[in-house]
Amino acid sequence: MxxxxxxxxxxxxxxxxxxxxxxxxxxxxxxxxxxxxxxxxxxxxxxxxxxxxxxxxxxxxxxxxxxxxxxxxxxxxxxxxxxxxxxxxxxxxxxxxxxxxxxxxxxxxxxxxxxxxxxxxxxxxxxxxxxxELADGLAQLVHLPARFVLGALAALRLVGLFIDDWRALARARRARGIGDGGGPVGGMRRLGSQSFALLVLSLRRGSKLATAMEAKGFGGDRPRTWARAxxxxxxxxxxxxxxxxxxxxxxxxxxxxxxxxxxxx
Known part of the structure; x- marks a missing residue:
């Protein structure tokens, strides 16, 4: 014990x-x-x-x-x-x-x-x-540019959301009757079309996130403060x-x- x-x-x-x-x-x-x-x-x-x-x-x-x-x-x-x-x-x-x-x-x-x-x-x-915590350390201790660090952190935080989007797209396509069948060729086609749909969705969400971060001052040139030391x-x-x-x-x-x-x- x-x-x-x-x-x-x-x-x-x-x-x-x-x-x-x-x-x-x-x-x-x-x-x-x-x-x-x-x-x-x-x-x-x-x-x-x-x-x-x-x-x-x-x-x-x-x-x-x-x-x-x-x-x-x-x-x-x-x-x-x-x-x-x-x-x-x-x-x-x-x-x-x-x-x-x-x-x-x-x-x-x-x-x-x-x-x-x-x-x-x-x-x-x-x-x-x-x-x-990694982003805080890279910005405060390694002194990497804050815009780069915060952008990378935001992108990493969206990975889980992209996984949920992929599953939602698969369920929506299956509900419309285009998610099954077709054999290996059909599977490759579904993979390509669903990947393109996720890409479009990601670009739209990324542009909205960038606008929101700019509006909240994340893109400013002034030295920023940090919530956690x-x-x-x-x-x-x-x-x-x-x-x-x-x-x-x-x-x-x-x-x-x-x-x-x-x-x-």
Missing amino acids: SIVLTLDLHASRIARVNPVAKLAAALVISLTLVLTIDWVSAGVALVLEAMLLPFAGVGARQFWMRTAPVWIASIAAAVATALYGADSGAVLWGLGPITVTEGSLFLAGAIALRVLAIGIPGVILFATSDPT SHFGRAEVAMVAIGVVIAVIAAVAAVGTGSWHFVVS
């Missing part, structure tokens, strides 16, 4: 960390792993990240649902690299111009691990972040330090084993 309470306490603390610190930690790890293509650095980073997952405050079901695109992307990248990557070593399988060699298979594994090591921490960290304290420094430690350990392990392969060399 004490272990569960301890994990919940740590999870709540991580959830309260400023999203800017989470973004900085994820960027440090990502930039380090982008510099090399090898198994060791990505594998070490992935293991260290996995050790921190119990403290992220994300349940198992939520973890798999949110990271599913990352796993799919890693598998797709590995398959594409294995089939079309640079050939080296013995040929393991071939079909015409498509061959799988020891070198391409090794490279495919490294690419898959890199995608997981870069994508999973970003998804998990932002799963516990509030978009408004964004702070960068010890917890944020610790979060960034964790990202730096993971990146350093991964890089040192790769260099020490001789597997570091600088991508621009």
